[in-house]
Amino acid sequence: MSKRAGILSDAQIAQLFEQGALKAVRKLDGDQIQPASLDLRLGKKAFRVRASFLPGRDATVMDKLKRFSMHEIDLRDGAVLETGCVYIVPLLEKLDLPKAIAASANPKSSTGRLDIFTRVITDNAQQFDIVPAGYSGPLYLEISPRTFPIVARTGSRLSQIRFRQGNALLDAEELLALHQAQTLVAAEEPNIDARGIAMSIDLTGDENGLVGYRGKRHTGVVDVDKKAACDVLDYWEPIHNRGSDDLVLDPDEFYILVSREAVHVPPSHAAEMVPFDPLVGEFRVHYAGFFDPGFGHAKAGGAGARGVLEVRSHEVPFILEHGQIVGRLVYERMLKKPDALYGADLKSNYQAQGLKLSKHFR
Template sequence: MGGNSEQEAPAGILPDRMIAELFESGALTATRPLDSDQIQPASLDLRLGEKAYRVRASFLPGKTTVAEKLENLKLHEFSLEQGAVLETGCVYIVPLLEGLQLPAKVSASANPKSSTGRLDIFTRVISDHCQGFDQISAGYNGPLYLEISPSTFPVVVRTGSRLSQVRFRTGVSLLTDSELSKLHEEEVLVATSEPNIHNQGIGLSIDLTGDENGLVGYRGKRHTGVVDVDRKAVLEIHDFWEPIYNRGNRDIVLDPNEFYILVSREAVHVPPLYAAEMVPFDPLVGEFRVHYAGFFDPGFGHAAAGGLGARGVLEVRSHEVPFILEHGQIIGRLVYERMLEHPGALYGQDLGSNYQAQGLKLSKHFRSG
């Protein structure tokens, strides 16, 4: 990342090797040793610290530090060392084990991990003096905090639990419409003959035909038991989810304030030299939010990494009024950014990734079948 002039400095997402170098240089710090799988191909998993604060409301620190805001807004403080339950409808702030002392040309952005989004846990990273959630300005020096608000299921978390992830970048590396079109012609980014490319993104539509059994998706149940975010394949699906089947129609009514897991009609492909992110398609097309967890790492859906046919799983929540989704309706878009270099490991077979080659799939906490 060296001594290039500003005009010559390359723009792109930092891969795993460069993230490791941030730790070695002191630009990234942690109060405990890193987990062996914490550094991903284009991101770093962030870990919860030793304590949590229940707060009256969500906030941005603005001109103050997060710690100063917490003094006025916290209701109570509790330890996460032995694990603790976070209740639905409540807002918590947790200091993270990782902190930053970023170089002047490196900025960062955060997103919930895939499993976090599929559990309807709303998370946002906050930094001191920040004016926006999940955005960390270049050169930031200070601690990181995670706002957590479970919406459907109460969850058990503990020190070291990983609910969010952060990407580091230099410059502006987002592909333009013409660059996206060219890359799609070369690599097939989404499996469709007529890609919807506009506003620096490529559209994804909803699949409501269902799988071989007609299963279209799932709706989260209310008043369930707790989900331990660190335990894989231990929960029964029917205890937490109501399956939704295609009964001859090609639409679905989203009930207000209910949470749905659905799937994209198109297979998604992220080539090794790129990273992608799901963003809202257009706030004017409907009163719903799609995809809380937006990062797609290099190698997702890449055939050589065991990902042929991987589709985007969509976390959908309607707001205020019932809303009808129709099969094939575009509800999200993928934006692509360049990597600074090829990651040392790709999402998928290299890492034993949970969601490679996925179709409709719940989070890793539930038993399959």
Template sequence: MIAAKNGILPVQNLRELFAEGAITAAREPDSDQIQPASLDLRLGQVAYRVRASFLPGRTSVEEKLNDLKLHEFDLSHGAVLETGCVYIVPLQESLALPNDISATTNPKSSTGRLDVFTRVITDEGRAFDTVPAGYNGRLYAEISPRTFPVLVREGSRLSQIRFRRGDPLVSDAELATVHDEHTLVNGGDELIGGGVQLTIDLKGEATGSLIGYRAKRHTSVINVDAKAAQHPLDFWEPIVNRDKPWLVLDPNEFYILVSREAVHVPPMFAAEMVPFDPLVGEFRVHYAGFFDPGFGHTGVGGRGSRAVLEVRSHEVPFIVEHGQTVGRLVYERMTERPETLYGEGIGSNYQGQALKLSKHFKTNV
């Protein structure tokens, strides 16, 4: 039985949720599916193309699908999800949560870096990516590729879920104390307000150095389960420092940029990137937002890892400047230290990262 302590549940508690039947699935978890403070969610066998995104409200997702689905197709042997379309896929994992445990979901880092817009919905759900305490039912992924068509199959993992008891959010006053003790970020202005503020790096190492990528259009398909399979220049235009401390974001284009700050998540904390303020400009950071305990942690050989930013402008061109605040990192307490930390031999792809594309692209080219 999981100890009744407020906080984010670590890997050992997630295994207990499986053992107790609070999380169920048709087959056993994959060997690397349970992360230090989150669980990857696997696509099921069937996908539905739907007319539009929706929230179930007072009905089940299946009832909504009966009204909105255009066609259904099998994912057993893989299928391509096209850009500009909306798909609903029942997930393999179902929940029967205790009344004191709730959950939130987010795209996996690799999903966000491909500009695949992914959200999780529940039966009678009134908000995306939110699972109320005591929820008993199935989970569904809403998937809409924005830039690249993607090949997915049954078992592909695009989303992740984090479980919590109570409200473990660390206040700004507490966060300042934690920062003094553990150095949560360094290399920027180190501002705390609604979480640790993150700013954008548009200078890189020097004039002519790489500072980001802009996605190309009309590319080939990306297999979401294949690592280091694609040449980056087939999908991305490199952006270099041209001795200008600003960048014009073109409307509806997708960019990969990086924070000035190196981020550190100590073992007894988990973090999430959230929007800074929708009123500060005509752009959004496509925050694939979970940072697990141990991200950038010195105890596993790192000295902080940069936060990669998935950025998209809205309806008009918008200028972002070097050092401009683009997001906030909020921290929550763990119920206990995870048995394994991010980067401790568990296949973590982004430990010690700087500017980096998703795991699908070759690095030594």
């Protein structure tokens, strides 16, 4: 592998397995390696814990589980994970990374759209979702369903991990140059600075005036491994534009909305929606942050795709207005162009998307 900085591609992730830097308890699923990330799979059991935690510099996750675990749940035949509860699940994948390779994790798109809060934890971790360069050890996933109870099992894939060598993040000038060459967002005057490209909210609605969805409470379970198994109206309340270009977010309610801008990720780069900035309002946007190479790319069946936004207000009601900035997209260079791009190559669920719920709804 070269000494350049960049995100590892699908072929390079496969090489990590061949070299023993990535290991798994069982054979990889055929579609587990994505263009610039690896899906992580749940192991055989979940630990129900009293509260979320980080192990800290001098402890392992198992050390903490001995103190905070309330009971164990067998996942081999599937189990219900309840809303408002916190679970820790050992993953099937383990790492023995080279000293030059670090990683970061995010929920998968479908996980975020179900309002399942997930974070990867390593031994001795002082941050969630961050794997330091050269880490050797197990991986664990914290899971907390927020709106819908879920059914999950051994092998379910709720999170994904992205591997990187060095710092491949584009600065403001590089980002502007890439946008001018490749049109990263469909906007007349894109808001680009050192924090990334601004993404704003679309509250005008589609041809039927549909603006988004609000999650219902006290629903049935969602099986995370079954596509098109749930009826939309059993789980979601549609929100329509009734002549106003704003929306009041109720505290602690969950919304699926869509960006005003169409997004394009060229095959040479990967993108990520960066964590919410508290300066723009009392709400959180976008649990699932990874955008793979080829997202919205014309040759991969895209021609631009909207960013679906998972939105939750916190302490107080908050008014969102059409065109309001709600997040920023950052881009990183790939070390190598992926063998398969997001979209047509992989029959991806969310290519060329507009406002779209997760794949679980028909």
